[in-house]
Amino acid sequence: MEIASGQGSDARDQVNSNEKAIAALGRSRGVLSAALNSFSSGSFILSVADAATSVIHAQNIVISILVIVALLGTVAFPLFVVQVFRVVLRRIMLEARIYEKVPLRRFLYPLQSKRWVRMAWTMMVENAYLMLWWLTFVGGIIKTYSYFLVPYIVAENPNISANQAISLSRRIMKGHKWECFVAQVSFLVWYLLNGATVGLSGIFYSNGYNAAFFAEYYAYLRAVAKENGIEGAGS
Structure with a gap:
């Protein structure tokens, strides 16, 4: 932030101070340590800013570009990594219902299916709709459960439009929203235990159990929807 405010010398002093503190901790040898220290101290960002300034010869423009890149990165990571990973996990759990073993390469499902961008777009649209519905509060609660199956649907059919x-999801969840809410509440004790154990109980048990349960729940709802003749549920 000091670079953005034009206090370049203060920023450099802070970087030097950070580097000395890191060196005092003994983490100063090796290529990996050097790279990690560069990010930790802030010298990497400062070096990028200096390099860009030497090319563009306008510090304000460089700062603006860096801010824009940082903002894009802040948006891109949740969208292209976190949200798509939601789909990947559901794909893995759905396959685990059928196959005895699921290969690790399934974590690359978005790349294998060549639908990474499409998945990200669908999840972005879902989140945008939810954000707008949450402006009404009650609508946000209802639509959270109406759209509950979106990542499962995308996991099964990555070609589907947003x-x-x-x-x-809305058609399948009709008449099942309260049921889904009750199912989530049944895991409340596990959620609390997960928080109390700093995530350890979730890592070793409850997260997998929760994911497996809702994968089965999706399969059940999909079967019911297919029996009821809901268009798209059988594809």
């Missing part, structure tokens, strides 16, 4: 996935 609006089709949302619409299908």
Whole structure:
């Protein structure tokens, strides 16, 4: 932030101070340590800023570019990594219902299916709709459960459009929203235990149990929807 405010010398002093503190901790040898120290101390960011300034010869423009890149990165990571990973986990759990073993390469499912961007777009649209519905509060609660199956639907059919996935989830969840809420509440003790153990109980047990349960729940809802003739549920 000091670089952005034009206090370049203060920023350099802070970086030097950080580097000395890191060196005092003994983490100063090796290529990996050097790279890690560069990020930790802030010298990497400062070096990028200096390099860009030497090319563009306008510090304000460089700062603006860095701020824009940082903002894009802040948006891109949740969208292309976190949200898509939600889909990947559901794909893995759905396959685990059928196959005895699921290969590790399934974590690369978005790349294998060549639908990474499409998945990210669908999840972005879902989150945008939810954000707008949450402005009404009650609508946000209802639509959270209406759209509950979107990542499962995308996991099974990565070619589906965003609006089709949302619409299908809404139709399948009709009459099941309260049921889904009760199912989530049944895990409340596990959620509390997970928090009390700093995530350890979740890592070693409850997260997997929770994911497996809702994968089965999706399969059940999908079967019911297929029996009821809901369009798209059988594809």
